[in-house]
Every structure is written in C-alpha cells, then in structure tokens.
Amino acid sequence: MMNKNTLKLILIVPMIFLIVAPLYKFPYGLYILLRLIVFASSACMIYFSFKDTKELNVTVLIFGFIALLFNPFFPVHFPREVWMVLDFVTAFIYGYTFYKIKSV
Secondary structure: OOOHHHHHHHHHHHHHHHHHHHHOOOOHHHHHHHHHHHHHHHHHHHHHHHHHHOOOOHHHHHHHHHHHHHOOOOOOOOOHHHHHHHHHHHHHHHHHHHHHHHHO
C-alpha cells in the first residue's frame, strides 16, 4: 500500500477544490483543472484499492463512477446547479475516505 500521508494528500487536495469550486464563479479553465485533479485522484484510489484487495470492491466502484463523471477527455455536461450538488457529494465521499484512512 502507498504511504498513508500520500493517500491523505491525494484525497484532501481534490476535496478542497470540490468545496471551493461551486461557491464562486471561476473561469472555465479552473473547472477543467478540477476535472483533471479529481479524475487523477480517483484513478489513484482505484489503483491502490484494487492493488491491496485484488478484487472489485466498493471503493473501486465509487471512485470509478467519480472518475467517469469527472473525466476530462469525454466531459459530462450538466447545469451549474447539478454540478454544485455533485461537487459537494463528491467532496463528502473524499472526506469520508480521508477519515477512514486516518482512523485505520
């Protein structure tokens, strides 16, 4: 498994972006950066979770869905109001995962 502190960093950075992004109106480039960060961190979580368990588990499925939703290559388009909800829900998932790693 990867270093615990590195895993926490992989979770905390996107979580902060996901909380701040819907609160203010930013240039579109920042939202593309948000997609890249969330996609990359989700891919890391999928890789390390699958590497540890060698099976398809809840973490792989949830972060797989997040990676598909936030992928920068084939963007999913929703109205701003829907993205606000998705950002906060995704931030909660990242925070919950961070808490679970911290308590282990």
